Amino acid sequence: MAKCKKAPKRFDEINVIPFIDIMLVLLVMVLTTATFIKQGVIPVDLPKAKKADKQDVKKELNIYVNAKGELFFEKEKVDLKELRTKLETISKEQTVVLRSDKESRFQDFVSVMDILKELKHEQLYIVTKE
Known part of the structure; x- marks a missing residue:
């Protein structure tokens, strides 16, 4: 009797299990690193500017104006x-x-600027997003 050779099995489907494993690992890595990225301690949604210069600022004092109009001097509410x-x-x-938060009142921003001008503070940076 003659033996018949079997034809090789044809693969009509792609095995997606390794692909799903890789995607889950990447998702976990993105989620864990995204939770550690933080803008600052006080949540301020900065306005955008088209022509913003990046400055290396050393030993700076921070003044925040949040959306509610509250003022903070170095994380202390004032x-x-x-x-x-x-x-x-x-x-x-x-x-x-x-x-200054983009949703804050413009008057709060102007009040802080008036104080800085009156006291002759010339080294002033206003932070925006690009």
Whole structure:
């Protein structure tokens, strides 16, 4: 009797299990690294600017204006009077960084700027997103 050779089995489907495993590993890596990325301690949604210069700022003082109009000086909640007294004690050459939420009132921003101008602080940066 003659033996018949079997034809090789044809693969009509792609095995997607290894692909799913790789995608799950990548998803876990993205989610774990995304939770560690943080803009700052006080949540401020910065406005965007088309022509923003990146500056290397060293030893800066931070002033925040959040969406509710609350003022923060170096993570400490202050009002305008307290902000003025704190700014009076620092040097005029000290760099001040102002981060104002795009949803905050413009008047809050102007009030902080008035204090800085009145006290003759020239080293001022206003932070925006690109």
